[in-house]
Each structure stands twice: as structure tokens, then as C-alpha cells.
Amino acid sequence: MTPSLEPSPRGAIRIDGAVKSYGHGVARTLAVDDCSFDVNAGEICVVVGPSGCGKTTLLGAIAGFQSLDGGSIRLDGRMLCGPGRPRAEVGSDRIVVFQDGALLPWKTNLDNVAFGPTVQGTLSRAAARDKARGMLADAGLGGYEDVYPGQTSSGVRRRIEIVRALMNDPAVLLLDEPYRALDALTKSVMHESLLELYLRTRVTIFFITHDLEEAVFLGRRVVVMTARPCRPKAILDVDIPYPRTYDIVGERRYRELVQEAAAAVHEEARRAFDVGDKEGPQ
Amino acid sequence: MANVRALLLRLERLVPWLKSPMPYLAVAGYGLFLLSWYLLVDVFALGRFSRMPGLGSIVHEWLSVDPAYGVSIHTPIYYQHILTSLGRVGLAFALATALGVPLGLLLGWSPTVKEYVFPLFEMLRPIPILAWVPLAIIMFAGSETPVVFLTFLASFFATTLNTLLGVRSIDPSFILAARCLGASRTQVFRHVIVPGALPFIFTGLQISVGVAWFSLVAAEMVSGQFGLGYLINTSYTMVQYPTIAIAMLTLGLVGYSTSAAVRVAGDRIMRWRKRELTGAGRA
Amino acid sequence: MSAGASALAAPSERRQPGRRLATRLRELAFTRSRRRALTSYVVFIAVWQLGATSQQWLGHALPVLSALPPPTAVLTTWGHLVLDSGYWHSWLASLVRVAGGFAAAVVVGVPFGLTMAMSRGFRGLAFPVFELLRPVPPLAWVPAAIIFWPTQELSIDFVIFLGAFYTIVLNVLGGAETMDPRLVQVARSMGASRWNIFRRLVFRAVLPSILVGMDVSIGITWEVVVAAEMISGGGASGSSSGGGLGFFIWSSYVGGSYPQIVVGMISIGLAGYLSSAALRRLANRFLPWLEARS
Numbered sequence: 026m027t028p029s030l031e032p033s034p035r036g037a038i039r040i041d042g043a044v045k046s047y048g049h050g051v052a053r054t055l056a057v058d059d060c061s062f063d064v065n066a067g068e069i070c071v072v073v074g075p076s077g078c079g080k081t082t083l084l085g086a087i088a089g090f091q092s093l094d095g096g097s098i099r100l101d102g103r104m105l106c107g108p109g110r111p112r113a114e115v116g117s118d119r120i121v122v123f124q125d126g127a128l129l130p131w132k133t134n135l136d137n138v139a140f141g142p143t144v145q146g147t148l149s150r151a152a153a154r155d156k157a158r159g160m161l162a163d164a165g166l167g168g169y170e171d172v173y174p175g176q177t178s179s180g181v182r183r184r185i186e187i188v189r190a191l192m193n194d195p196a197v198l199l200l201d202e203p204y205r206a207l208d209a210l211t212k213s214v215m216h217e218s219l220l221e222l223y224l225r226t227r228v229t230i231f232f233i234t235h236d237l238e239e240a241v242f243l244g245r246r247v248v249v250m251t252a253r254p255c256r257p258k259a260i261l262d263v264d265i266p267y268p269r270t271y272d273i274v275g276e277r278r279y280r281e282l283v284q285e286a287a288a289a290v291h292e293e294a295r296r297a298f299d300v301g302d303k304e305g306p307q
Numbered sequence: 308m309a310n311v312r313a314l315l316l317r318l319e320r321l322v323p324w325l326k327s328p329m330p331y332l333a334v335a336g337y338g339l340f341l342l343s344w345y346l347l348v349d350v351f352a353l354g355r356f357s358r359m360p361g362l363g364s365i366v367h368e369w370l371s372v373d374p375a376y377g378v379s380i381h382t383p384i385y386y387q388h389i390l391t392s393l394g395r396v397g398l399a400f401a402l403a404t405a406l407g408v409p410l411g412l413l414l415g416w417s418p419t420v421k422e423y424v425f426p427l428f429e430m431l432r433p434i435p436i437l438a439w440v441p442l443a444i445i446m447f448a449g450s451e452t453p454v455v456f457l458t459f460l461a462s463f464f465a466t467t468l469n470t471l472l473g474v475r476s477i478d479p480s481f482i483l484a485a486r487c488l489g490a491s492r493t494q495v496f497r498h499v500i501v502p503g504a505l506p507f508i509f510t511g512l513q514i515s516v517g518v519a520w521f522s523l524v525a526a527e528m529v530s531g532q533f534g535l536g537y538l539i540n541t542s543y544t545m546v547q548y549p550t551i552a553i554a555m556l557t558l559g560l561v562g563y564s565t566s567a568a569v570r571v572a573g574d575r576i577m578r579w580r581k582r583e584l585t586g587a588g589r590a
Numbered sequence: 591m592s593a594g595a596s597a598l599a600a601p602s603e604r605r606q607p608g609r610r611l612a613t614r615l616r617e618l619a620f621t622r623s624r625r626r627a628l629t630s631y632v633v634f635i636a637v638w639q640l641g642a643t644s645q646q647w648l649g650h651a652l653p654v655l656s657a658l659p660p661p662t663a664v665l666t667t668w669g670h671l672v673l674d675s676g677y678w679h680s681w682l683a684s685l686v687r688v689a690g691g692f693a694a695a696v697v698v699g700v701p702f703g704l705t706m707a708m709s710r711g712f713r714g715l716a717f718p719v720f721e722l723l724r725p726v727p728p729l730a731w732v733p734a735a736i737i738f739w740p741t742q743e744l745s746i747d748f749v750i751f752l753g754a755f756y757t758i759v760l761n762v763l764g765g766a767e768t769m770d771p772r773l774v775q776v777a778r779s780m781g782a783s784r785w786n787i788f789r790r791l792v793f794r795a796v797l798p799s800i801l802v803g804m805d806v807s808i809g810i811t812w813e814v815v816v817a818a819e820m821i822s823g824g825g826a827s828g829s830s831s832g833g834g835l836g837f838f839i840w841s842s843y844v845g846g847s848y849p850q851i852v853v854g855m856i857s858i859g860l861a862g863y864l865s866s867a868a869l870r871r872l873a874n875r876f877l878p879w880l881e882a883r884s
Contacts, residue, residue: 129484426630446658525817
């Protein structure tokens, strides 16, 4: 399959002055404060920052799981949440892939992948299953259809979950540290398969991680967040061209960028450490 | 093909168990238990133990074609007692499940329903089932209905509570993921909540069966005709001690089988749980 | 609240507006679910009252409900009973039995369960027999207990003991299973003796499960107490003062004073609730680290 050369026009996110705090009284903490940045349509934007800084809150706000106390978020010009509507509607234009995986354990992998269109009624069950079969095969996951997620390894499960999301042709794919629990070897395979899917579909990807190497390898832009309350501290422009393979890891440009990111993150991590932050609600 | 495979797997797991000391210890354990009973009652007849029915007499009575007290595996009345009790438990359990599971699901799923109904539920629950006996007799006519009602009540509380816990135990990511994929509230209920709560529901059902037997026996001892609890009571008043033991042992066996039946049913419905990573899948 | 101000404000300054907000929020939460709960109670009692008195205002007795004593009668009866020492003696008798039976079950059950957890050999021997006897409801043991034990009180206590014993042993086993086996390995590699391992690791791991399971155990204990009191006629010579709440209910029924039955039922429910609450309080006092852990 030839990678599409036209960037998809969908999926541009604009976060404008987002504010979110948790708790009340003495325990009130500001997680996100006056946070603004853009995610361009069709690009992979990776967000990194110290633990507990509020990155997951932002992702939650985009997805509609969290409400904002102030500011707004727009998708392709349309307001998701903002003044008058603190919480976005959950929808299949922004699909989340969760940290610990959320394939429904009681459905086979195939039924999981076919779940979106089936449940929305856009395809009949049989048609959805056929399409799912095709997409799984394209992603190199043929053969896992009729087993349950519980019988599948976590790496494969992640990939299936991403295919499940892509089945619904979302504008944005929201990934919340999806590879955190995987070992380094599996991770590298995951990265390459994610990039492959990305190049084929050019879906906008909003990716959260702690892992700087992962961030620079995957991202077109890397947004380094400050410690809580989070706000963009630095935005790195990763000008390494796609398609990227693992041999770029040795290249000079790559290492420069990782170092730049590391320096910025370290400063913030220090600050978070000094304040004595626990891994609180993000 | 998959069935043969599953069978082979089960056999495979059996072999190390057989090689371990476990099954032989179990047999030895039963043996010790029976031996000490025999020794204490029949051979030594120490003090209190002399009044207990001996192992020999019990076994003999149970298996004899013409039992002294009229109850053995050869007498039809034995099975009548078993079936009566079983029927009552079956009916009560079915009713409790039919009412308790939906109620539990609703309580777990809808905060509104929970805020209205749960306080009332929790107020009634601490009252021991048997404290309801006189009220049940007053409220319901006849001798069957109160017994079934009491058994139902016990099962109902257990089932509802466990179902509620089951819904609460579902990882919220599943619900969020389904909603991201476009599922409506009803669809989330059908595709996530119900299957997700099933493991807890079945544990609850097993507990519910146990509790049902508990209440049934007590209720039968107090009122009602026929049944194993009734048998125990009358054997006692008529000084037919070996029959007491027979009834108790039968209770144990029947109770255990009903519990096992529920567990097996659960395993079949939740096939996705049985197959672990080391099983039939690829690693 | 401007950007950095909240983080940098002095603690006392932060607390003022925050506290008012907190109490307001708490009151709000209080009100809605409390209001709803109250509504259900009121509806429940209303239906009960109307059903019980249906003969009078409807002219036709509703099937199940009209047999019930109305809440008004229950309340007035309770008012009289509170002044009757016999009523409180029943409370005491039942509570003593519950405490005794439960304590005995703990004293026997915990070591039994722990031995099974620590020694595979003992577990192989004892567990099958345990599982064989467990499905037999404790009440089925009543006649056997009466035959065996010299006094009726002891036979009641034995049955009560059995009820709690099974759950406690299962809880102990469950708790031992949750203990991370690596902790044992670490301890062993540091040269800890078996006794030390038991005392510091296994016992501590098992304690939370026992306490968590205590609610269920106490519940079962109460069930058995009430049942045993009703069935065996209340203890020594069946006197009403030694009888306990179960006997109280039964004799109220036999004596035809129906509102008293309901009073008895509510009393037992209350006693059960209070005893598990008291137990939990006690547990938290002696083992405060448990709260922190959970």
C-alpha cells in the first residue's frame, strides 16, 4: 500500500487558555493553567512532561471525559468545549487508546475491532466484521481474529486497539501512554507499526508519554510541558522526515533533539520534585 | 477440534496434580476423619460420644434395603424429601435471580436509582432472615409460601448486593472506550456493563445458593412438611439419630452439587475467562 | 483566582474561601442523596401503614399487607418495651452469644486457617474434610449438637461457633493467598526463621482479610444466633429473660402480640448493625495502619 501523500485536512486541534483544577478547599490543585497550543491536522503531536503535570487532563478534556474550568478547545474550528459548554461530547471523531488497554475481554478481537461501526449502525454486523478482518490483515494481525484479548499478548493487544479506533475513521487518535507497560523490544515494534498505520491513514495523533526517545522518534512536534499546573514550556520541531525507521536513533539530529527535550523536561521535573508532588490526578 | 484440545489441556493439568501429594492427602484426610468418628463413637464410646450414632450404624442404615427408621437410599420417601427441598430452593433461587440481577445492575448503573432504592435495601438487609419467620407465617397463607419466601429473601439480598458490586468492579476504561467508539448508554449497558459484571454475578449466585440452603433448612425445621430440614427435626424428636446424620450428609452433598452446578454454568457462559494466556492462544 | 496566586497564597488565606466552598459543597451532596433516601423511607412506611390498615380505610383487606401490624402500633409497643427490663435482657443474651461464638470461632479458626496456609501437608489433609462439612448448614447441626452437648446453652453456642468458623477460615486462607510470596522469599534469604516469617508477614497479611470478612462473619453469626434461639426454645428452661432476641420474636408470635414481632426484628437488625460497626471501630483502633493501607 502506498502511503498517502496528501495530509488529511481533519484533526486540527486548538487549545486556548485551558484551565482545570481539582478538589476543593485546602486540597484544591490547579492541574492546567492558561495552557495554549495547536495540533496541526494530520500530524503526530507528542506531549511530554513530568508526572502529574496535567497532560492526561488535557487529553481527557479533548476526549470529553473531563470538563474545563476555563478556556476552550476547538477541533477543525468547531468548539468542543469552552465558555457555556465546559465538557465536550464524547464521540468517535476523537478516539482514545488507554494506558492499560481497553479491549473488551468478553468479545473476540474481531468483534472488538468491529465494535464501533456495529454499535453506531454505520455498518451491518457482517459488513463490519469483514472490514475488521481486512484491516487486521493489512496491519499484519491476521490470525488473531477469533481469540479473546485475554489470550493475546499485550503488544498485539495495543495494535489491535489502534486498529479498532481507526475502523471509525476518527479525526484524532488520542493515545495516553499506550506503550508504558511494554518492554523496550516490544516498544520498538509498536512504534514502527504505529508509524506505518499513520502513514497510511494520516490521522492526527495526540500522544502522551514520559519516554523522550519515543517522543522524538514518533512525533512531528514535541510539546514539553511545565510541571503542574501545566503549560507548554517548549515546542520542538522534529524535522526528521517520514518514513522513520529505527536506524535514525543513532543519527546526530535525533540525539540533539532528545537532548534538547531532556534538558527542558529535567528542569521541570526538578521543579516538580522540589514541590514534592505526588502522582496526583492528571 | 477445540473441544478435544480443551480436554487434553485439562488432562494435562490433571497429571501434575495426580503426581502431587494432594489427592492422596485428601483421601487420607477423609480417612482420618471417618476413622476418628468410628473410634470415638463405636470403639471407645467416651462420655458424650456414646450418645452419637456410630459410623457403622449410619452407613448401614443409609444403604440398607429395609431401614429401621424408614429412610435410606432405597426408600422413595428419601427422594421425596430431597426433591421437596430441591424444588423449594430452585423456585426461590430462580425468583431471587430474576429480581435480584436486574435490580443489582440498575443499582450499580444508575446513581438516581441507587440513591432512592439502596438505603431502603440496606435497612432491611441486616435483619436476619429467620427473624422474618413469624411475619412470613402471618403474611402468607399455607405452609409452602412462607418457606419459599424466606429462602427467596436470603438469596435475593445476596444476589442483588453481589451484582451491584459487580457493576462497580468494572474498569471505567471499558465504559469510556465504548463511549468513544460511539456506543449509546443502552449499548454500553448491554455490551460492557452486563458482560463485565458477570464474574461477580456468578460468584454472587454461588453464595446465593448457599444462603438459600441455609435459610431453607431453618425454615423447614420450623414449619412446613417434608424436606431435609423437616427430616432432621422429626428424626430428632422421634429419637431416630442415624437418620439425622443421613439427612445432614445428604444436605451437604445436594448443597454442594447445586453450588457446583452454578459454577459450571458460569464457566460455560463466561468462556472468555477460562482461556488464559498459557492456554489455547498464542503468546 | 489568578494563575500563580492560588499556589503561592499563604495557607490561612487559602483556607477561608476554600472552606466555605467545601462546606457548601458537602451540604449540597448531603441534601440530594439524603433527600432521596428519606423519600424512600417515607414511601415505604406509608405503603406499610396504608396496607396494614387497609381494612379500615379501604373497607377491604389487601392480601399480604393487611396481615402486618401497622407502624404506629409497632412504635407504641416499642415505647413500652424500652422500659421493660426483660426486653433489654434479651438484647444482652443475644449479644453475649454472638460475642462468645464469634470469639471462639476466631480463636479456633484463625490458627486452623493459618496452619492450612503455611503447611501444604496439613492443608491437603484438612481442607477436603472442611469443604465436605461446610455445605451442611449450621442449623442442621442443632439436633446433633443437642444430643452431644450436656447443656442446651452449649449446643446453641456450638452451632453459632460453626457458623462463624467457616467464614473466618475461608477469609484467613484468602488473606494468606493475597500475600506476595516474594516477601517470604526475601525474608528467608535474610535468614528469618519460620516463626518470624509467620509472625511478621503471614499474620499481618491475613489480618486485613479477616477484618474485611468480619462484616460477613458477624452477619452470619447473627443469623445463626437468631435461628438457634428460635428453634431451641430460648435456652435454659426457656425463660424469657435468658432467651435472647430470637426467642423474644418467637414468643411474641406464639403469644399473639404481632407488633412485638416487628419490634424484635428491628432490634435484631439494629443490634447486628451496631455490633459490626463496633467491631470495625475496635479494629481501626488497634490497627490504624490498615486504614492508611486501604
